[in-house]
Amino acid sequence: MRTGTALALALVLGFPAAAGCGEAATAPATSAGELVVWADAGRVAALEPVAEAYGRANGVTVRLTTLTGDGQATFVTAAQQGTGPDVVVGPHDWTGSLVRNGAIEPVRLTAAQRADYPPSVVSAVTWSGQTYAVPYAVENLALIRNVDLAPRAPRTVEELVDAGGRLKRAGRTSEALCLPVGQNGDSYHIFPLYTSAGGYLFGTAADGAYDPADLGFGKAGSVAAFTKIRALGEAGAGVLRRSIGGENAKSMFLRGRCPFFVSGPWAVGDIKKAGIAYAIDPIPGFDGGAPARPFLGVQAFFVAAKGRNRLLAQSFVTGFANDPDLAVELYRRDPRPPALTAALDRVAREDPDAARFAAAGAGGPPMPGLAAMPAIWTTFGKAEAAIIGGADVPSTLRAAARSMSAQLR
Numbered sequence: 001m002r003t004g005t006a007l008a009l010a011l012v013l014g015f016p017a018a019a020g021c022g023e024a025a026t027a028p029a030t031s032a033g034e035l036v037v038w039a040d041a042g043r044v045a046a047l048e049p050v051a052e053a054y055g056r057a058n059g060v061t062v063r064l065t066t067l068t069g070d071g072q073a074t075f076v077t078a079a080q081q082g083t084g085p086d087v088v089v090g091p092h093d094w095t096g097s098l099v100r101n102g103a104i105e106p107v108r109l110t111a112a113q114r115a116d117y118p119p120s121v122v123s124a125v126t127w128s129g130q131t132y133a134v135p136y137a138v139e140n141l142a143l144i145r146n147v148d149l150a151p152r153a154p155r156t157v158e159e160l161v162d163a164g165g166r167l168k169r170a171g172r173t174s175e176a177l178c179l180p181v182g183q184n185g186d187s188y189h190i191f192p193l194y195t196s197a198g199g200y201l202f203g204t205a206a207d208g209a210y211d212p213a214d215l216g217f218g219k220a221g222s223v224a225a226f227t228k229i230r231a232l233g234e235a236g237a238g239v240l241r242r243s244i245g246g247e248n249a250k251s252m253f254l255r256g257r258c259p260f261f262v263s264g265p266w267a268v269g270d271i272k273k274a275g276i277a278y279a280i281d282p283i284p285g286f287d288g289g290a291p292a293r294p295f296l297g298v299q300a301f302f303v304a305a306k307g308r309n310r311l312l313a314q315s316f317v318t319g320f321a322n323d324p325d326l327a328v329e330l331y332r333r334d335p336r337p338p339a340l341t342a343a344l345d346r347v348a349r350e351d352p353d354a355a356r357f358a359a360a361g362a363g364g365p366p367m368p369g370l371a372a373m374p375a376i377w378t379t380f381g382k383a384e385a386a387i388i389g390g391a392d393v394p395s396t397l398r399a400a401a402r403s404m405s406a407q408l409r
Contacts, residue, residue, distance in 0.1 A: 034061045035312050038075060039089035041066050043299070046334040047089075054320055060312065072097060079103040079306050086307035087317060092124040092133060092298035095369040099127050105305040106130040107317055116322070121339045123208055124298040124366035133300035134317040135339035136327055139264050140361030141192060141294040143281045144271065149173060149259035153281040157193065157292075160260055160284055161232065161239050167259055175244070176237075178258040181388055182245035185381030188367075189262055190229065190240075192292035196285030199225030201380075202368060210368050212408045217380065218401025226384075226393045228286055235390035242385055265336050265357050280356035293364045298339060375407040 035055075039047060044064050055062040065085065067074055072094045078084035080101070088104075098104045109131050114122050117135055125133040143160075145153060149167055154160035164176025180189045191201075198221035203214030216222055232239045244252075253261040254274045261267070262283060271278050285292040301317040303310060320326060327343035330336075337354045338344045348355035370376070383400040387393055 033059065034063060035087065035309055035316055036063045036065065036085040036307070037087045037089065037316075038065050038067050038071075038085040040071060041068075042334055043089045046330050049333075050326060050329055054316075062316075075304075076101045076103050079304055082306060084304050084306060086304055086309045086313040088302050088304060089136075089299065090302065091367070092135070092300050093367040093369040093373060094302075095125060095127050095132050096371040096373070097369075098302065099132060100371045102305055104132055104302045105310070106132055107134055107301075107303055108314055109134065109318055109322070113318070113322060116340055116342065118339075118341060120296060120364075120366055121298055124296065124369070125300050126209075127369065129207075133298075133302045134321045135298045135300045136321055136330060137299040137334075137336035138339050138358070138361070139266070139297045139299065139336045140357060140364055141189065141262055141264050141283060142357055142360035143283045144253070144261045144263055144267065145279045145281060146253065146256065146259050146261075147277045147279050149256070153279065154260075154284050156284050156287040157196070157232075158287045161237060164239065164259055165237075173259055174257040175252055176239050176258075177260045177262075178244060178249035178253050179240060179262040180244060180246040180249045181240055181242050181385060182381075183242050183385060184378075185384035185386075185388075186246070187377050187380040187384060188295060190384050192262075192283040192294045193229055193232075193286070194222070194225045196289040196292040197225035197228040198222075198289065201376075210370065212370055212372075215401060215404055215408070217383075217404055218397045222397055223394055226387050226397060229384070230387045230390070230393055233388035233390065240388050242389055265353070268335060268353060280353055280360065282360040282362075291363065294361055295367045296361055296364045297367050299336060300339075370408070372407045376404055379403045379407070 037047070037051065044066050047064055051062040051064055071090055075084060075088050076098065114131065121135045121138060122131065125131055125135055149172060150163055154163055161176060167173045168176050180186045200216035200221060202210040202212060202216065205211045229240065230236060234241055249261060250263065250267055250270065252258040254270060254276065256276070283292040283294060301321040303313045303317055307313050322340065324340050324343040324346065327338035327340045328346050331338055331347045331354070335351065337358050338347060344354060344358060379400050383396050386396050
């Protein structure tokens with residue numbers, strides 16, 4: 001299969017895009033030699049040339065279709081109706097829900113293949129002791145800095161707030177920090193500060209898996225963490241505000257109105273287009289606190305349990321999707337650092353940003369893949385938004401913890 005991969009990648013620039021690429025995700029595979037792969041628009045665009053070349057090199061048709069809206073729900077519904085794909089590309093934290101719904105099957109990675117990835121990446125796609133996906137990219141947050149406004153990386157949150165505040169008071173910026181919050185909160189972006197100040201979401205079992213019975217929300221550490229976060233909010237320093245969400249945070253940074261921006265590798269393309277001189281640093285923690293650890297998100301290839309070409313799908317994901325050549329090619333088309341250690345080493349030599357994001361995510365926990373997580377994130381976010389708006393910390397967290405506990409039963 002590696003021979004087929006090498007040939008496919010050698011032929012990438014010689015073939016046109018596959019027929020049917022980019023169509024809506026509505027129909028299953030229709031022939032023994034056809035493999036249907038669903039992914040979001042960004043992944044479809046990155047996969048189109050290599051999937052076409054792979055198909056030609058291996059005598060099959062690879063049909064890419066675009067997932068829109070709630071991709072997880074769309075896939076689960078289609079799988080239950082028998083109209084789903086053979087392979088779906090998505091974030092690892094879908095795993096728990098997809099397993100519970102019988103939508104995916106384990107993938108057959110050998111011990112040697114699993115050793116090609118960092119342990120945290122393999123852990124992210126493991127459920128009840130079985131590997132359920134082939135990882136291809138890892139993404140995490142970092143602090144992106146406008147070096148013309150902030151030539152030095154802040155060592156602590158307090159240094160960041162001081163430097164950003166001075167720029168704002170001088171009229172050089174309109175915000176000290178662009179960290180997305182929004183009206184409903186944003187647990188993903190606030191999590192590094194939450195962990196630095198002593199909070200945690202779930203404990204872990206002996207095997208490293210998340211333990212939903214050990215809920216950190218509402219405990220003393222979370223109260224201490226959100227007390228510090230509240231002090232940065234609308235009733236305190238005004239650095240964190242609900243009026244700053246994902247889109248206007250990026251927009252302000254691109255217009256030079258914000259010296260510091262908490263985001264991921266998906267933002268770098270627009271920053272380069274805007275001509276901003278930037279640096280990528282680890283997100284600083286609070287003075288005297290723990291390191292700020294962002295969540296790790298793993299993009300992965302899942303094999304559909306009810307796909308029409310499951311054997312072909314297994315062959316595709318274990319013999320093609322985990323190839324370093326493919327990982328490097330996908331990075332060049334969609335710059336999210338590769339999950340494969342060898343591929344990350346290669347792209348880091350070409351693009352230092354990949355290594356900087358990897359350094360910023362070092363030691364970060366994988367996003368939990370529990371089936372209840374959509375409801376958990378909603379509850380977390382609403383509590384965060386309320387506290388940043390000035391709500392009482394202990395009572396807000398007690399109510400949120402009761403809700404989370406009920407959702408986890």
